[in-house]
Amino acid sequence: MRINFPAWLFVFALLPPLGAWADEESGVDTGVPHFLLHGFSDVNLTVSDRPKPTRAAFGLGQFNLFFVANLASNVSFLAETGFEMEEGGEQAVDVERVQIQYARSDYARLTFGRVHTALGYWNTFYHHGAWLQPTVERPAALRFEDDGGLLPVHSVGGEVSGRAGRGAWSLAYTGGVANGRGPDSETVQGTTDVDRDKALTARVSVLRTRDSELEFGISGGRDRVPPNPLDTRRGALRESLGGIHARWESTRWMLATEVWALRHHDQQSGSEATHRAGYCMVIFKTGVLKPYLLADVLDLDARDVFFEHSRPGRAGVLGVRYDIGTFNAVKTELRRVTHDGQVTHALAVQTAFTF
Amino acid sequence: MRWRSKRPSRSDRSTLAVVAVLGLTLQGASPVRAAEFAIIASPAVPVDGLSKDELRRVFALEKRHWPGGEPVAVLLPGSGQPAREVLLEQILHVDEAQLRRSILGKIYRGEITFPPRVPSSELEGVEWVASARNLLAIVPAEKAARANVRILRIDGKRPGEPGYALKR
Numbered sequence: 001m002r003i004n005f006p007a008w009l010f011v012f013a014l015l016p017p018l019g020a021w022a023d024e025e026s027g028v029d030t031g032v033p034h035f036l037l038h039g040f041s042d043v044n045l046t047v048s049d050r051p052k053p054t055r056a057a058f059g060l061g062q063f064n065l066f067f068v069a070n071l072a073s074n075v076s077f078l079a080e081t082g083f084e085m086e087e088g089g090e091q092a093v094d095v096e097r098v099q100i101q102y103a104r105s106d107y108a109r110l111t112f113g114r115v116h117t118a119l120g121y122w123n124t125f126y127h128h129g130a131w132l133q134p135t136v137e138r139p140a141a142l143r144f145e146d147d148g149g150l151l152p153v154h155s156v157g158g159e160v161s162g163r164a165g166r167g168a169w170s171l172a173y174t175g176g177v178a179n180g181r182g183p184d185s186e187t188v189q190g191t192t193d194v195d196r197d198k199a200l201t202a203r204v205s206v207l208r209t210r211d212s213e214l215e216f217g218i219s220g221g222r223d224r225v226p227p228n229p230l231d232t233r234r235g236a237l238r239e240s241l242g243g244i245h246a247r248w249e250s251t252r253w254m255l256a257t258e259v260w261a262l263r264h265h266d267q268q269s270g271s272e273a274t275h276r277a278g279y280c281m282v283i284f285k286t287g288v289l290k291p292y293l294l295a296d297v298l299d300l301d302a303r304d305v306f307f308e309h310s311r312p313g314r315a316g317v318l319g320v321r322y323d324i325g326t327f328n329a330v331k332t333e334l335r336r337v338t339h340d341g342q343v344t345h346a347l348a349v350q351t352a353f354t355f
Numbered sequence: 356m357r358w359r360s361k362r363p364s365r366s367d368r369s370t371l372a373v374v375a376v377l378g379l380t381l382q383g384a385s386p387v388r389a390a391e392f393a394i395i396a397s398p399a400v401p402v403d404g405l406s407k408d409e410l411r412r413v414f415a416l417e418k419r420h421w422p423g424g425e426p427v428a429v430l431l432p433g434s435g436q437p438a439r440e441v442l443l444e445q446i447l448h449v450d451e452a453q454l455r456r457s458i459l460g461k462i463y464r465g466e467i468t469f470p471p472r473v474p475s476s477e478l479e480g481v482e483w484v485a486s487a488r489n490l491l492a493i494v495p496a497e498k499a500a501r502a503n504v505r506i507l508r509i510d511g512k513r514p515g516e517p518g519y520a521l522k523r
Contacts, residue, residue, distance in 0.1 A: 035461070036468070036469065038459075038462070039465070066463060068462060068465070068468045068469075069468065070468045070469070074424070074426070076465065076468045078465040099465065101465060103419065103420070103421065104424040105420050105424060106417075106418060106419055106420050111465070124464065125460070127463055127464065129463065132460060159450070163417065165408070165409075165412055165417070165418070167406070167408050168408050168479070170412075209408075209411065210448075211448050225445060240516075250448065251448065251450065252452070278437060288452075321451065326452060326455050326456070354459065
């Protein structure tokens with residue numbers, strides 16, 4: 001969707017005064033829901049030696065507006081809309097999340113709308129705002145659908161989630177049903193479902209929290225990817241995916257890792273393709289400075305044309321995050337990326353903020 | 356140099372006697388007590404006590420409903436107050452920046468809608484809890500004792516009982 005960026009910015013510039021009327025608690029009855037308006041954005045500078053010659057480029061990250069509101073004591077609403085600058089100077093508006101949640105118990109919360117699919121750790125913990133995540137970019141497996149990502153990181157449907165705890169242990173669980181993937185890897189079916197199959201996902205995590213927090217989890221999903229009338233090289237695909245995630249975090253260290261496998265079975269030709277991805281990240285928290293290491297792998301089976309526009313490869317990242325204040329962080333990274341036998345070296349600097 | 360022993364004078368003996376009496380008095384005096392902090396609750400909060408793990412889940416905003424479905428609502432002590440340090444160090448095991456990021460992250464993930472309220476003083480926090488339906492707060496135990504609020508047991512103990520967990 002191509003929208004005139006200044007027009008949308010003008011519209012949203014009118015909203016902060018409405019947000020300023022919001023009370024911190026929903027107990028004030030004025031006859032209308034109150035909401036909070038927040039946002040994220042980031043500005044980047046990347047110096048890369050490919051494509052040659054070495055060049056530097058400034059880039060504007062996603063400008064993201066985020067609304068939350070209580071509609072009743074146990075009913076809440078959340079919406080997130082992103083404005084992006086694309087190559088060629090075009091702007092795009094993405095409705096990233098629109099969800100309503102019903103929660104009368106910690107054991108069962110119902111969420112309906114467009115959500116971040118409950119898979120693994122990174123996808124639901126870090127979302128879109130660059131300020132939230134420790135690194136400049138997301139790991140390759142968790143890139144968004146329109147950025148060559150492997151996983152269905154957005155869904156339109158319903159979820160039931162909950163959390164139960166005893167002592168230092170907690171069990172968190174989420175199950176979802178959604179429209180599923182569209183005919184191509186970039187489409188998230190938001191208004192209709194072209195086939196009768198629904199995508200199913202589930203995630204279970206076990207956590208232990210005392211002086212530090214330890215988390216282990218497994219996630220899985222299945223879907224039927226419809227055939228693409230514009231591409232007869234494949235038929236409908238039966239998709240199954242599975243992953244494990246682990247995290248350990250103390251006041252000084254954080255270690256997080258995820259490993260994924262996704263299989264496509266072509267129902268027309270009978271062929272199968274398996275893709276694998278994963279990352280491992282270590283962060284050392286020294287107050288406002290947080291050095292980190294990230295190793296990132298995306299291995300795609302070239303026989304599967306569904307992901308032919310994605311970029312497989314391996315990346316090693318060494319970086320440091322400097323929290324200037326509570327709401328602004330500057331990150332500096334050195335990256336070594338291997339793709340199709342070619343090695344790219346890059347320096348990336350990002351200032352990411354929230355408001 | 357040769358040291359000569361000297362017989363104490365009357366004034367020296369008086370001084371020594373005073374010092375000896377003071378020393379014995381101080382030995383028998385009570386040691387300085389660590390300040391204790393109480394978890395206070397409004398009348399409709401349906402629990403009389405929490406374990407330390409449950410207390411962490413409440414103030415970490417992970418536990419958001421009581422068993423009957425009533426929402427859990429907490430007040431956070433203000434920055435710089437001693438209760439804030441007890442909350443960070445002994446209950447949540449995070450620092451100030453991590454707490455702020457955690458609250459923002461929960462809002463962005465849709466786990467909570469609004470951040471917890473922060474009263475401007477310990478007295479105001481006690482007053483809010485006393486007048487509300489379902490608030491919880493952490494305050495110095497001496498302030499809780501003088502107010503009309505319920506004090507919850509933590510790991511089965513109240514402030515003043517041996518082994519009470521929240522002290523600084």
